[in-house]
Amino acid sequence: MKRDTEIFDIIRRERDRQMQGIELIASENFVSDQVMEAMGSVLTNKYAEGYPGKRYYGGCQVVDESETIAINRLKELYGACWANVQPHSGAQANMAVFMACLNAGDKFLGLNLSHGGHLSHGSPVNFSGLMFKALEYNVKESDGRVDYDQLERIARQERPKLIIAGASAYSREWDYQRIRSVADEIGAIFMVDMAHPAGLIAAGLLLNPVKYAHIVTTTTHKTLRGPRGGAIMMGQDFPNPWGKTTPKGEVKMMSALLDSAVFPGVQGGPLEHVIAAKAVAFGEALTPEFKLYQQQVKVNAATMAQAFIDKGYHIISGGTDNHCMLVDLRGKFPDLTGKVAEKALVAADITTNKNMVPFDTRSAFQTSGLRFGTPAITTRGVKQDRMAYIVELIDTVLSNPESDANIAKVKEQVNKMMKQYPLFAW
Ligand SMILES: Cc1ncc(COP(=O)(O)O)c(C=O)c1O
Known part of the structure; x- marks a missing residue:
């Protein structure tokens, strides 16, 4: 049967997207x-x-x-x-x-x-x-x-x-x-x-x-x-x-x-x-390596939450006990919606999702929050010493989300960083 290049090209493009970006969606991961x-x-x-x-x-x-x-x-x-x-x-x-x-x-x-x-x-x-x-x-x-x-x-x-x-x-x-x-x-x-x-x-x-x-x-x-x-x-x-x-x-x-x-x-x-x-x-x-991985997920999340706080962001509940955190953007950028923030970050190859925050004043389509999680980047081998840098990149995008030049500059830094964390052999 003829190879379905249409679909396999799409799969290759998705592989490239996953390799190049910083994946911060809290519900995602990379399987072995x-x-x-x-x-x-x-x-x-x-x-x-x-x-x-x-x-x-x-x-x-x-x-x-x-x-x-x-x-x-x-x-x-x-x-x-x-x-x-x-x-x-x-x-x-x-x-x-x-x-x-x-x-x-x-x-x-x-x-x-x-x-x-x-x-x-x-x-x-x-x-x-x-x-x-x-x-x-x-x-x-x-x-x-x-x-x-x-x-x-x-x-x-x-x-x-x-x-x-x-x-x-x-x-x-x-x-x-x-x-x-x-x-x-x-x-x-x-x-x-x-x-x-x-x-x-x-x-x-x-x-x-x-x-x-x-x-x-x-x-x-x-x-x-x-x-x-x-x-x-x-x-x-x-x-x-x-x-x-x-x-x-x-x-x-x-x-x-x-x-x-x-x-x-x-x-x-x-x-x-x-x-x-x-x-x-x-x-x-069930292996000891998995336990070490999860410990790193948790340390990375706590470090990332603190880095956000240090940059003046409001984190719901003030931190995290697990792998994720919810940032209320209204604390630092009252006019920035989760929708606009998500789009700008995705353009810089930082993937996250808009999320309602408790007692949100905006709708589920706009939202005032962003949800971040560390399981996927931790699987790639990213450790806590890079969390402040990742938050810095996010903050640079969110400080000027309408600027294509600003986003392009961050994207370059993101792609350069992720080259150090290989993902797929194929
Ligand atoms: C708490 C919780 N339960 C259930 C689900 C649904 O899982 P699925 O998308 O596999 O149906 C999710 C997905 O995000 C979830 O966060």
């Missing part, structure tokens, strides 16, 4: 060659509806092995008693939990999207907000940290069936114990979506939510540095009332409900090539 190799393997050819040992197709005996290894490695990584590695994405992992735990219209409580929450935690344009009754808690305006008093108040008043912790733009540790206590008090299920800090948690650098929550979901492609995908875990299985009783009087355990919610509930055939790549990534995450 062996993770990439597993993803691009013959396993993509296999249909395997069902689970290892219980498939709806023949010829699954080999992929049964890789899926079982993925499950076992994930359980080992977080000390979980049960795991499902089939969710195609984080949003689908969350959807399966909703499906297993709630009926349409049931109440649940999650972090406000504009305070750092995720779409799949109750946004009115997402299945979670469309099919279920979403309630939300905020962060406090005074210190940018989760308002646990408000969370408890709403939980006691509204008695949601599910409480969700976890966020897309929150830089602080969570008080899982406190949320679990109120969930127990009102008989709610407590779910943690650890998609963002999953890698730091695997390395033991943040509290492990598997010890506190009934159910934990994650993505595999952010700090965890695996292929694009999701997973679900439990620290223990739950008898009634968390199970459902079948007409035959059997109690279906939560693990069985979750398995059926993933398949056939919200998905069809699993992506066995991605599942094999997840297994490779979980194997990497």
Whole structure:
């Protein structure tokens, strides 16, 4: 067959873009060659509806092995008693939990999207907000940290069936114990979506939510540095009332409900090539090198946050405990929107994303904030001694975002710097 040069040229251009720039999107990372190799393997050819040992197709005996290894490695990584590695994405992992735990219209409580929450935690344009009754808690305006008093108040008043912790733009540790206590008090299920800090948690650098929550979901492609995908875990299985009783009087355990919610509930055939790549990534995450990598991610983030503060920027909550930070641009540049800032930085090959800040005065399309994260540049080998320089480059762009000459000068410096951190061999 004729080579599709149209698409492969685009892939080459994207490779160049990734190599040349400073990647600061908090949810992105660069996978290892062996993770990439597993993803691009013959396993993509296999249909395997069902689970290892219980498939709806023949010829699954080999992929049964890789899926079982993925499950076992994930359980080992977080000390979980049960795991499902089939969710195609984080949003689908969350959807399966909703499906297993709630009926349409049931109440649940999650972090406000504009305070750092995720779409799949109750946004009115997402299945979670469309099919279920979403309630939300905020962060406090005074210190940018989760308002646990408000969370408890709403939980006691509204008695949601599910409480969700976890966020897309929150830089602080969570008080899982406190949320679990109120969930127990009102008989709610407590779910943690650890998609963002999953890698730091695997390395033991943040509290492990598997010890506190009934159910934990994650993505595999952010700090965890695996292929694009999701997973679900439990620290223990739950008898009634968390199970459902079948007409035959059997109690279906939560693990069985979750398995059926993933398949056939919200998905069809699993992506066995991605599942094999997840297994490779979980194997990497179990090594001492991964722990060192995560320590560096954290040190880089703390150093970068301090460098922003030193330059007069306002960081929500005043710093970070994890891999990311949220800059409120209004502190230094009251007239600069996140939208304009993102565009100018991208033009200088510094990739980041505009983000609403808590109590934002602008819309989600404009925003007053930028979100930054260090997982990707740390994978490239950038250490804390370069953080002040990166912030200097960002500050130069933001101080004069309309000047093409200013942007071109910074871009040159960015490209020169990133040449020192090789990325792809091909
Ligand atoms: C906290 C959280 N949960 C879930 C997701 C969704 O993951 P995906 O994009 O794989 O559906 C994200 C993605 O950014 C996230 O930040």
